[in-house]
Amino acid sequence: MAAAAAGWLKRPIALGLAMLALGAIVAAALVAIIRHAAPPDVRTAFPAGEIVVGVDGSFPPFALDDGETLQGLDIDLARAIARDIDLPARFLNIGYYALHDALISGRVDLLISALRVDPARMDDLRYTASYFDNGFVLITDADDSDANFDALKEARIAYEYASSAESQIRDWEEDGRQLMRRPYELPQYALDALRLEQADAAIVDATTFRLYQSAHMDWSAKSEFISHDPYAIALRIDRVDAWKLVDSALAALKESGELAKIIDRWL
Amino acid sequence: MSWLTRAGAAAAVKRNRRAPLLILLLAAVFALAVPRPAPDHVPFGEQQNVETANPLLCVHTLLENEVQEAKIKRSLVLARELGATTIVQFFPWAYHEPSKGRFNWERADRILGHANRQGLQVIARLGLVPAWARPSGPDQPSTLNYLPAESFEDFARYAAAFARRYAEAVKALIIWNEPNLSFEWGYRQVDPAAYARLLRVSYEQVKAANPDMQVLAGALAPTLERRGSAAGLNELEYLSAMYRQGAGDVFDALAIHTYGFRDPPAAEPNRERLNFRRAELLREVMIAHGDGDKPAFITEFGWNDHPRWTSAVRPSQRSAYTIRAYDYAKSNWDWLESLCLWALRYPADLLSYPDNFTLVSADFSKKPIYFALQDYSRQRARSEALWLPPPLDG
Incomplete structure (x- = not known):
């Protein structure tokens, strides 16, 4: 009889505990959702x-x-x-x-x-x-509508000697692309070569290109990222x-x- | 399941319970039976000798983080072919003693085996504190350069173990790097007295382990920081303070760092300016403290040729200045044992201006300065220009 009563009593306790656990889970989930949605506290x-x-x-x-x-x-x-x-x-x-x-x-x-x-x-x-993004960009003359990466065959390509641009050109050559290398001491010389039509394309990093463009406002060129940094x-x-x-x-x-x-x- | 008898189903369940075990066993057998790729071991190869007309030529290598052994060997072949007699190489304590008293020399064995087989002498720079030897935790974040005083003895034991093991392979040890910069001292206020204590305990243990090993002090950074600066202390005052703490008795030679920045190599030294001949001011401090008979090693020097860094020169200037620096050192610095360029190569390009301190890029492309130094070592003149002249209008 006592065992039966105890069993009868245990049932609502178990039910209550289950409800409490469920409530805790729901509350934790709500806190997590609110925390995720709300911006973090600046002072913290x-x-x-x-x-x-x-x-x-x-x-x-x-x-x-x-x-x-x-x-x-x-x-x-x-x-x-x-x-x-x-x-x-x-x-x-x-x-x-x-x-x-x-x-x-x-x-x-x-x-x-x-x-x-x-x-x-x-x-x-x-x-x-x-x-x-300071990746390397391939620069071509804006007036040359055909010039882009895919059209570069047997092109004169200007770059800074021993820079990452040279490694990129070497990779292209290993893939069978025919290019005429135009190495210069400085990356801005490579852009000079393109601007002065002594090269068909140049490769420099994005910062160098943008600074050069700022200094040569009368020159228009187009750029295409060939790597990302x-x-x-x-x-x-x-x-x-x-x-x-x-x-x-x-x-x-x-x-x-x-x-x-x-x-x-x-x- | 309809076609299974009850007994058959029970057996199937049993079989299924055993299935994971069987799969594990089969996997183990398979793993043992299938040939695994051989470890990335590259033979040291034939003993080589350095041929050079520039015995002062030394390069700082950074092979400690190089994963592929083939690249370690290739770097050292390039150093020999450059005409370098010596390399400076970092051997991080944290890598070689990952837990207290348990040494793992695998990386050092590999690097030194290749270096010696290429005929290169090695100066070992020691530093970088393992986690077990420094404080850590959110309340006390410490960098890998934070060496608490209570770990000085542990560091010294590492240095001694290194000196004992590599008695034949290494000619000198540099105790710590640039302790006059706060970030190299764990982002604490620099402390010449503490460094002098570290030097003393290291010197005593190294000499006890191997009396022939040279102990190099300093490797002080060139800087104009004044006393009280949070960033560090200029190397001239720092070295004087080291001597006042009695450090003169506990090193065999001074390691010097001196960079040219934008000055040519012959530019006059000046306490308020950083340039190549600033090394002479450190030498004066040594002489003033009665240490004029000791030699010195310049374990870092060089020029940078990044187009946008404020302290850089052009690539052609970098090559010319470096060659003239060797000429100057040969003619004027009889106290100098080695003149080591920072740096041969980084394991990966940083894609920022420090890349322009290296002689070859991460993909092993040789830079103009590499060719210039190699020509100088071989006493030959290059007939072809490396690059085209600057384009001219019209």
Whole structure:
């Protein structure tokens, strides 16, 4: 009789426990959904109330320390991101080799320093979406409507000696493409050669091309990416909330056209 | 199931329960039976000798992170063919003693085996702290360059074990790298007294293990940082402070880093300027502390030829300056044992301006400076230009 009563009593307890467990699961799921949907708290993401940005100020036009001020594309981008997050930006000018240790040790919150996305660093770093592609571009004269990568046969192709462009050309030649190599000491000479019709095409990185175009406004050329080298903002892998804020600020700058304006200002 | 008898079904269930075990057994047999690819071992090959007219020529290699042994060998062949007599190579403590007292010398054996077979002498740079020897955790993130004082003895034991094992293969050890920069000192305030203690404990243990091994101190970074700077301390003051801490007794030679930046090699040294001959100012500090009889090794130097880096020169200048630097050193620095270029090659291109310190790219493409140095070592003149002249209008 007692055993039967105990069994009778156990049933609602078990039911109650099951309901409680179900409630807890639903609550946890709701919290997860809300947390995922809501933007991270700025104070949690940047508890110091500022965004400390590590840059290498020796690499214009991305960042240049002229002894008094830091300026460049990366500096303007950092300021725009900080503005979007509604925090002040503070810069630490650090040499290239010290950048990553500054991030790992917590000296800076993020790195904006013409840094490519490096798969080898993915265990330690979390990258935002890319803000600039410094891949190699094939440049041809804008007036030559037939000129493009597929049409390049027996073309005179200008490039910087011993650069990655030369490796690319070697790969094409190994694939059977006939090209006439025009190596130059500097990448801008390769573009001079194209502009002065001493070459049919040139290969340089995107930054070199854009800077050259800015200096030769009367020359029109068209470009086609042949490789990609995405620059992105790096944060420490455990700074998930900070990364979300920065990545979403970058997306907003892209969406509004502000990023394109910043790039155009410097390149 | 309709065609199965009840007994047959029960047996099938039993068989199914055993199926995973059978699959595992079969997989094990298969794994043992199928020939596996041989490990990526590349024979050291015949003993080679370096032929060079430039015995000071030395290159800093970065083979510690090179995965493919064939690329290690190819890099060292390139160093020999360049005419280098010596390499500086980093041997990270974290790689070779992953847990306390348990050494794994596989990588070092491989690199040194290939280097010696190419006829190259090796200066080993030691550093990079294993996780077990440094503080860690979210409240105290430490970089791989953070060596707490309580781990000095552990580091010294590693250095001693290295010196004992590679008595024949290595001619000198560099104790740490650029301790006058805060990031190379674990992002702490630099501390010459602490470095002097590290040097002393390392020197004593290395000499006890192998009295013939040369211990090189310093490898100080060229920098203008003043006392109190969070970034570091200029190498001249740092070396003086090391001597004041008694470090002069515990090293056999000084390792020097000196870069040309935009100055030609003969440009006068100046305490307020970084250039190649700044090495002479370090030499003056040595002499002032009665250490003038000790030799020095320049274990990092060079020029960079990236088109946009603010401290770079043109590729043609880089080649010319480097050759003239060897000429200058030969004529003027009788205290110098080796003049080592940073760097032969990176295992992967960084796709930024540091790539323009290398002599060959990650894909082994030789840069103009490689040819210039090779010609200098072989005392020959190149008849063909590497590139076309700048295009001219009209």
